[in-house]
Amino acid sequence: xxxxxxxxxxxxxxxxxxxGVALRSLALGGSALxxxxxxxxxxxxxxxxxxxxxxxxxGSAFRLANAFATLHLPTAFERRDMMxxxxxxxxxxxxxxxxxxxxxxxxxxxxxxxxxxxLPPERVPEWFAGLIRPEPLREMIAVAQYPNxxxxxxxxxxxxxxxxxxxxxxxxxxxxxxxxxxxxxGVTMAITALVLRRLGLLGAALDRMxxxxxxxxxxxxxxAELAVLTDGVNALAxxxxxxxARNRQLQGRMLTLAQAERARIASDLHDGIGPxxxxxxxxxxxxxxxxxxxxxxxxxxxxSAVARHAQAIRQSARAAIDDLRLxxxxxxxxxxxxxxxxxxxxEIAPDTAIAxxxxxxxxxxxxxxxxxxxxxxxESVLNALRHAAPGAIRVRxxxxxxxxxxxIGDDGGGPAAAGRPGLxxxxxxxxxxxxxxxxxxxRREGGWTLxxxxxxxxxxxxxxx
Numbered sequence: 484x485x486x487x488x489x490x491x492x493x494x495x496x497x498x499x500x501x502x503g504v505a506l507r508s509l510a511l512g513g514s515a516l517x518x519x520x521x522x523x524x525x526x527x528x529x530x531x532x533x534x535x536x537x538x539x540x541x542g543s544a545f546r547l548a549n550a551f552a553t554l555h556l557p558t559a560f561e562r563r564d565m566m567x568x569x570x571x572x573x574x575x576x577x578x579x580x581x582x583x584x585x586x587x588x589x590x591x592x593x594x595x596x597x598x599x600x601x602l603p604p605e606r607v608p609e610w611f612a613g614l615i616r617p618e619p620l621r622e623m624i625a626v627a628q629y630p631n632x633x634x635x636x637x638x639x640x641x642x643x644x645x646x647x648x649x650x651x652x653x654x655x656x657x658x659x660x661x662x663x664x665x666x667x668x669g670v671t672m673a674i675t676a677l678v679l680r681r682l683g684l685l686g687a688a689l690d691r692m693x694x695x696x697x698x699x700x701x702x703x704x705x706x707a708e709l710a711v712l713t714d715g716v717n718a719l720a721x722x723x724x725x726x727x728a729r730n731r732q733l734q735g736r737m738l739t740l741a742q743a744e745r746a747r748i749a750s751d752l753h754d755g756i757g758p759x760x761x762x763x764x765x766x767x768x769x770x771x772x773x774x775x776x777x778x779x780x781x782x783x784x785x786x787s788a789v790a791r792h793a794q795a796i797r798q799s800a801r802a803a804i805d806d807l808r809l810x811x812x813x814x815x816x817x818x819x820x821x822x823x824x825x826x827x828x829x830e831i832a833p834d835t836a837i838a839x840x841x842x843x844x845x846x847x848x849x850x851x852x853x854x855x856x857x858x859x860x861x862e863s864v865l866n867a868l869r870h871a872a873p874g875a876i877r878v879r880x881x882x883x884x885x886x887x888x889x890x891i892g893d894d895g896g897g898p899a900a901a902g903r904p905g906l907x908x909x910x911x912x913x914x915x916x917x918x919x920x921x922x923x924x925x926r927r928e929g930g931w932t933l934x935x936x937x938x939x940x941x942x943x944x945x946x947x948x
Contacts, residue, residue: 506675506678506679507672507675507676507679510671510672510675511668511671511672513671514667514668514671514672515668517667518664518667518668521660521664522657522660522661522664525656525660526653526657529649529652529653529656530614530615530653533615533646533649533652533653534614534615534617536645536649537615537616537617537642537645537646537649538617540581540642540645541581541582541617541620541640541641541642541645542617542620542640544579544580544581544582544640545581545582545620545622545638545640548576548579548582548584548638549622549624549638551572551575551576552572552576552624552636552638553624555568555572556568556569556572556624556626556636565626565627565628565633566586566588566594566626566633566634569586569594569626569633569634569636570586570594570596570597572584572636573585573586573594573596573636574596574597574598576638577596577598578598578599580644580645581640581641581642581644581645582638582639582640582641583638583639583640583641584596584636584637584638584639585636585637585639586626586634586635586636586637587634587635587637588633588634589631589632589633589634594634605647605650605651607643607646607647607650608650611646611649611650611653612643612646612650615642615646615649616642616646617640617642619639619640620639620640621637621638621639621640622637622638623635623636623637623638624636624637624638678706678709681704681705681706681709682709684701684702684704685701685704685709685712685713685716688700688701688702688716688720689701689716692716692719692720692723697720697721697723697724697727698724700716700717700720700721701713701716701717701720727919736851737917756800763793767786767789767790767793768790770786771783771786771787771790774786817845817847817848817853817856817857817880818839818841818845818880820853820857821839821841821857821860821878821880822839824857824860824861824864825837825839825864825878828864828865828868831868832868834874835868835873835874835875835876836874836875836876837864837875837876837878838875838876838877838878839878839879840877840878840879840880841879841880842880842881842882844882845880845882845887846882846885846886846887846940847940848886848887848938848940849940851918852887852918852938852940855914855915855918855920855936855938856880856887856889856936856938858910858911858914859889859891859911859914859922859936860878860889860891862907862911863891863934864876864878864891866907867891867893867895867932870895870896871893871895871896871897871898871932872895872896873893873894873895873932874894874895875893875894876891876892876893877890877891877892877893878890878891879891879892883937884939885939885940886920886937886938886939886940887937887938887940888935888936888937888938889935889936889937889938890933890934890935891933891934891935892931892932892933892934893931893932894930894931894932895932897925897927897932898924898925898926898927898932908922908924911936912924915936915937915938918938918939919938919939920936920937920938920939921936921937922935922936922937923935923936923937
């Protein structure tokens with residue numbers, strides 16, 4: 484892809500932005516999905532671990548309680564208060580964590596147990612308890628005194644305390660996990676914003692390149708991954724600047740050669756057609772006098788018409804030759820040539836006040852620039868005199884932004900209605916573009932018609948001679 488293709492691709496960038504996914508949205512969405520996945524994984528691990536822990540803790544406590552009751556419950560042949568002993572054992576088991584014990588008499592009625600006061604367990608959401616509650620274990624031990632069965636001691640697992648502990652840990656870990664995830668998302672978005680700002684600097688540099696400003700390189704972003712891109716943008720800007728300078732040199736040379744060719748054509752016309760037209764006019768005059776002496780009015784009238792047409796053709800050829808030769812002389816400065824040009828216009832239009840304002844330190848625009856500025860002033864003043872009938876015309880040259888700005892104003896009737904520009908305006912715009920300048924067509928401001936021609940000066944040029 485050449486330089487023009489690169490700039491065209493940059494110019495199409497705004498149209499492509501609407502068809503892609505914004506990096507900020509992508510980073511936010513990716514961070515949120517990663518956080519949700521991490522929460523799901525951590526929560527699953529916590530629940531599985533808590534489920535296993537509750538199962539192991541309650542199972543171990545159940546086996547110990549079963550062994551304790553079996554060992555400490557009197558045998559059926561001892562003459563002791565079996566129900567009192569069983570109630571004591573049931574109360575001890577009930578007081579333990581993860582267990583529940585109940586003593587019922589032979590009729591199935593619960594026997595009251597002497598239990599110390601206990602704090603109610605913390606309330607746990609049922610969905611969480613259902614996820615980690617293991618299968619319940621229960622054991623029924625008969626309380627007998629031979630030959631009678633006095634009651635039944637039932638031992639059950641009660642994981643409520645362990646589930647409450649797991650829920651407390653779960654409630655502490657989830658906020659920490661959420662805070663960590665938010666911090667990670669914040670860091671991700673901050674890094675994304677940093678990258679976007681750096682990309683914005685490169686985008687602004689490309690926009691300046693697209694607008695024609697190739698003198699300000701893209702700044703270094705400080706990111707190693709973008710350094711190659713930055714160097715590429717600056718290399719492209721330098722290449723485009725070199726190509727633009729080369730093109731302007733070639734275009735200026737083409738304008739100079741075109742002017743030289745116009746001068747050669749004018750010389751050929753002057754040296755070739757001029758004498759022949761003069762000879763034709765002289766011969767027609769001599770023949771007319773001879774016809775008058777011969778008293779032939781018809782022939783005399785025809786020869787007189789030939790002489791008039793020959794004179795008109797000669798004047799048209801002279802005007803064409805003058806227009807082809809229109810250029811500043813090599814040994815004369817631009818202000819001097821413009822002053823002489825305006826003096827000629829003043830002789831043509833004595834009722835119009837024509838003024839020239841030109842600083843003494845006007846830069847030298849180069850040969851092609853002198854030709855372009857000279858032709859701009861001549862054509863603009865001539866158009867004002869032909870079409871606007873002005874009472875005053877002001878020609879002002881000034882130094883602006885290292886170049887020359889030529890402004891011409893007149894207080895005449897104003898420019899023609901907006902429409903297709905004529906050949907004169909098209910030629911001035913093309914000359915300005917070829918030399919890297921710009922042409923502003925006529926416009927009305929404060930009762931004056933203004934037109935401008937801005938032209939940069941080539942490097943290493945001094946002031947006007």
